[in-house]
Amino acid sequence: MIVSLDWLADYVDLPEVDALTERLLLSGLNHESTKIIHDDAAVDLEVTSNRPDCLGHIGVAREVSVLFQRPLKIPTVSITGPEPPHSFSVAIESTDICPFYSARLIRGVTVGPSPDWLVRRLETVGVASVNNVVDVTNYVMLECGQPLHAFDLNSLNGEKIIVRRAKEGESFVAINHKEYKLTSEMCVISDSKQSLAIAGVMGGAETEISLETTDVLIESAQFAPLPVRSAARALVLGSPSSYRFERGPDPAAVEWASCRAVELIRDLAGGTFAAPAIQAGSLSSSQSTIDLRTHRVEQVLGVSVSLQRQREILQSLGFVEQESGDDVTRWLAPTWRRDCTREIDLVEEVARIEGYDCVPENIPISAVPVQRSPRERMVRVVSESCVAAGFCEAMTRSVVGERFEEFSSPWGDAPALVCSPPLVQGADRLRRTLLPSLLEARSNSLSSGSSHGDLFEIAHCYLRREDESLEGTVPVEEPLLLALATGGDFFYGKGFAAAILERLGVYEWSSAERPVSQAGVEFGVTYHPFESAVMQEGRSAEILFHSKGEKSRRIGVVGEFSEGVMKMCGFDKNSVGIELRLDGLEFTTKYESTLLSLSSFPSIDRDMNLVVDEGISWASVRAAIESTQCDALESVHLGEIWRDAERLGEGKKSVVVSIRLRSSKETLSAEQANSFVKAMVRSCQDRVGAALRG
Amino acid sequence: MTNLNLDAFVADLERLRSEVKKALANVADTEALEASRIVFLGAKNGQLKALQKGLGKLGSEDKPAGGQQFNAVKKSVEALFLQASQRVVAPLKNTKAVEQIDVTLPGSPIRFGRVHPITQTIRRVSSIMANLGFEAVDGPEVEDQWHNFEALAIPNEHPARDPLDNFYIAVANTNRPLLLRSQTSTVQIRVMEQRKPPLRIVSLGRVYRPDTADATHYPMFHQVEGLLIEPGATMAHLKSVLRSFASSFLGGDVRVRFRPSFFPFTEPSVEVDMEWNGRWIEMGGAGMVDPSVLQSVGYDPDEVCGFAFGLGVERIAARRFGVADIRDFYRNDIRFLEQFHDRGQA
Missing domain, CATH: 3.30.70.380 (Ferrodoxin-fold anticodon-binding domain)
Structure with missing residues (x-):
């Protein structure tokens, strides 16, 4: 939200700009930048999604008035005039999307350029001036946060506004003169014949205000956040209006903004209007009643704020004290603060206005013993071993392209999980093996002129579990893998794999039975010929893991890459790959070594x-x-x-x-x-x- | 067969002793000494061994005296050899001429690898947090909506759940959508579901959000998130823990600052800055765990409370190592990776 200081000063006496932005920064409106534009300053403030009240100058002015304890001056609207013509009406068919719609007709306007002050203020906040009528609708939105729309009344077919769902496939030319295809999930404002606007998102070219316009319909309505957001996203057509409707403007501002707009139009463009609006639906407005336990503030912040000060802060923010007590006070939240519904919300309000600088930062923290988990220790051991052997740790993407699917996974045949959108272009498969990613990195490193391409990675892969409907658990298995790619032959690869496994307490056995020479060792592996599309036939092995009382299982593959892979990666020398499944091996390792006494007899x-x-x-x-x-x-x-x-x-x-x-x-x-x-x-x-x- | 004369035997012994003396006087190096040793003391054909055979040929009355003489001479000869060996012990300095090498020629290459700078940063953060009593935990990257959203107080209509803002996964069971987790807070929920307070954990790992990759964004990145649940925990504890963390990480006494912010799963929520080289730099987000989150895992928000904080690892690593473009972390170019030496910080 860009704020014009000149404009803001209409509502509150401003302190010096640096003091202002610093204080706002520390109370929730992050200061992004300040730009001087002519005699004005444009202050860019980041407004979090829970604070739509600060998407208008008045909301920001309210914060300033509370922080600097200066009075807030909100313009009053008081319009009088004849009843509107009974012939014009509004009907809402989609009340779930539009609970309330208000239209005001102003006739006999002279559309023309806006006065300098208006042009300049809009320019400061980055809005180009169009004409006096359109500028007023933008101005009032930026003043109070309620989006408005102006229609050329005489371009309407008939005397009725209908709020309804769009027809599936209906085409619509927006005010930006681009055509959009609508869906039946979107809501439109229409006349008896056609759509005039996409509700809450953008008006249409047909009914836009032109220099010929004499009669104007001002729309001020409530639209539900979710449908507005969906429509804006689906059409890639975000607007300042949709931005605000997605967050929920102050319900009390719907009528205020409508009156304010017609008053300003009359002042700037002439014309006459009827005082009551033509309305349909009922205003959706919920104000929460919240009990605040006095001690709760200190319980959360760790520093006390007196009841008196709590009251001052909440009252100045617009909360109304309904019941008072020393222990508990009951508050009614203002209409513009629908984010405040619970006690903790009030605690936060008190805290941010009082300022977090008051929270102490030197409270002693009790000591708690911590141990590294077996998994973490195993990963350290493996990574240290690889680093000591000269390998660099790589970090490749978890999601890969379809091309890598040709690499069968040693861990399962089920097809890869697919994510949407793709992680990066062309990559939407959750990988089932790390080796292809690592080969790609090795290939890139070698071709970029690195002295070597010896890489390892420790990461998860993602496997579909058979039973997707299994309740309570995510039907995806994520084995933790070590993958390694280097030059050399099968024996180098096997030697490396064996050395890593030995560091984890797993030795090669000659058969699935524990050999005598491995007394005291409960786990072992055996190597068996392995067939894979990407490995050289007859020069690759699977590694089976054996443990007493458990079914033997595959925990690794090692082998020389096939000629096809070598060609694809541009390797000119033998290359060997290892992939080990580490999860489960954290429990094979005894991290505290116990001495086995050495025989003093000769061998x-x-x-x-x-x-x-x-x-x-x-x-x-x-x-x-x-x-x-x-x-x-x-x-x-x-x-x-x-x-x-x-x-x-x-x-x-x-x-x-x-x-x-x-x-x-x-x-x-x-x-x-x-x-x-x-x-x-x-x-x-x-x-x-x-x-x-x- | 006649007995050997004792006198002749003794004379032989004496001759041997003087020959040894003479020979050893000329011995200049260990090789010559060894040669003499074989001549005189050799186990098979040594001269002393030969004389020992004569001992058996003495008359029985002469044998005790002959044996005494033999032993005395043997000892004395051995002592002479010992003396000589001490004298001719090989000099440390080589006396023979050897080929001179060019010592500026390169040595045989011994290469050490490197731990990835992101891993180094995660280790550094988690080791500091371990000193503060926080245990590192991990959990699944493919998550359900409960752990990624609902339990974290992100309701269905929240913009954070938009399909365009998440990597949803195509599954057969459409009642239970899955997605790549968008934060590691999911792990905190899983731990809280399993354990009772008090708790101090850091969850760390890969997270995924559909950002277009540029110098400061990547759709896959790493988070470290801390969670403390203890009766009586306040924002003052949060600030103190983060200050301790910042001081350990940057060195010296580092101040931290809270700015109000908004996250669905914490309230109050703050952005945390730390003061670095006279400037405030963004460190991450934090806050008191929202009561609704505590309720969703079965804790009573009136009984226990706690705080949580999250740090973006890439951002910290980029600043720490002077990496201007975070995409470089995932290019895996050896020339990049080799620049990051772990110097024992973690």
Whole structure:
């Protein structure tokens, strides 16, 4: 709301401008700027949506009068004249949208330029002068906040105003000379033939005031906020009128504004009018009666305001004291403050006028112990690990374009949720995986000349849950994911994934059963071949999570991106991606480490050179070794794998396994070690058909 | 077979000792010392070992004396070696010529990554709030109307619920519209529904509003919102907590200022400014939790009260790091991300 200081001074004696704006700023009218225009100043004040009373100069003047304790002078209207012609009438068909409509006819006006004072005041507040009649309607709206409209009476068909819903698809040329298609949800002002105005939003070109106009109809009405807002938004046709109707002008101003306007028109353009208005409907006006407990102000603010001062403030704001008491006072809210309906509203009024500077800012706050949640600690651990490994954290959009749908999600096949409007152009799918976003960021970084494109992101994805009708919960699952994209091959990716999981207390197992060498560890993962459109066939894996008493579930995928993806992203070297589902893993991590005592006995290292069929996996060899349940087996490592058809035979490979044996009780003898190894070799023979070589 | 003569045995021992002495006198480095050690004390073919074999050939009456002599000489020889080893211990300074390198050549690259500046800011804010007793909580980003609007005293006809001002989600069950949350206050409602007062929490995360992206707006951004529910909480507590926060965040004793404002879920509502370099800068919105919000989660507004405040993370981060265009936070250009070192602030 732009206020002209020259204009404002009509209603209240003004203090110096800086003092004025500073005080207004601290009591609810945020000062945006002050511009000097000719001899006047345009002060731009931000009015919150609960304060439509301040969308007119009088409302702002009232605030000034309360804050600086100066009298408020509101112009009086007193019109007299003959009864209006009985032949003219108003009918409201849509009372839900328009509870009350008032029309005044003024005949014999001379339309022409407005006087200088009026032109200048409108110019200060950024409204261009049109002619003396239109300017008056704008002036009165900016004075009291009630929008008005002036129709050229002689352009009307018949002598009746009808407030009704628009016909579906009806076309209408507004005063801006643009054509609009209306819907049956919109409300129009019409005559017997056609629509004259979109109720509360904008008038029509047909009935606009021109230099030829001699007779004028002044409309002052009440329109419900929601339909006005919907119409204005649907037509993209916001106006100062619709802005005010959306917020609800003072009901008492409907009649005042009508009288004020015809008086001013008569003064500036001549003409005669009838004193009573032609009306329909009944004015919707509700004033709240509110009890204020005296101590409540201090209870909320933390500083006391005397009952005397509370009274002073509320009275000056226009509240009427209906019942007095030391403990409770009863107040009737003024018509222009329909935002005030409850005790807390009165507390706020007292507080903002008294000023929040009086609220102390050094009250001691009691200490309360706080712990980071397991989830937060897990996220820190994961992010620290990625950062230590040289990765930068990315933050990509949660909503992606249709193109990314080609990336199947490892987390579910249901189609993505779609939002409206799109987050940004072309992006309306809630993502089901982070990898495509991350690939895009990697691709952008590399092509923008960055030294690398190693990125990770920790964020949610969004999955439709099967049963959308489930009561009480939102039918969407939001797994927390870690995604990572970097150069390198499958083994780099797997190594990275395994290292992150190990930091979370989850180790790779050779099978879904907990291996002996992982004593005390309750959670494990296994890796299995994985097929995906975006990953290289045969060079990607899913990660299954196992925990006692729980069904095994997928918690990750790792793999080299397919050639198609590489081409799309413009990568020239191998690229590998990891996506891990972190939610659930916060409980696998013991954040306080407990020391496992170190064995003081020496270890014995042995290598086994096993020849197995090509199809035998490393995990199954490892599982065979671990299945011997040897307490002294400290670790099993892969030495090397080599193939030689001549020496090993066709379809065979040699797997060199390095094991380390150590007892916590004694120094192992060579004989003990030999018997352990023997058992392991036998197990490998039995389970994976291995032959010991050399 | 005749016994070895004791005298001859002792003479051999003595000869060995003098040979050792002579040899060690010429030893100049550890390698030569090791070579001598092998010659004289080698476990398999050392000369001392050879002499030890002679001990067994002494007559039985000579054996005790021979053994004594052997041990004395062995000790003495070992002592000589120890002395020599102390003398010839490898000098620290390399004596051989090695290739000189250009020390200005680059080292092998060790790269550390970076935490995103938005994350850094969230961590900083939440660690300060943790010091003030506020626990960080999170919740779903896809929300229902109850948590995003109704429980927050935003009724159906409120402009904030307009379809054009929210990201509504197409669902089969149209009775229960879903949307991307427009504020993290939704999490506060969820926590209040689950727990009884007293409460001190900060909810943080992504929120979504359909703003056209420009230098100061982005349709996806981050909020940190604090909530305290305790009997006897007042605006004075709110102001004191925010002042403590501002002082920790900016350093020094920072003043805060309240300007009246309007939010559906707080009353009184205020905008909070903090004084920074002699200017008041906007910090966020705050207020006392509206009684109707307390009622909607089953609290009695006459029994408990509390305050809430919200901070826009992007705005704080932009100011903190001198980022003029907040869209840069989401471009994920490594050259941008690498500039933000977390220097232990959070």
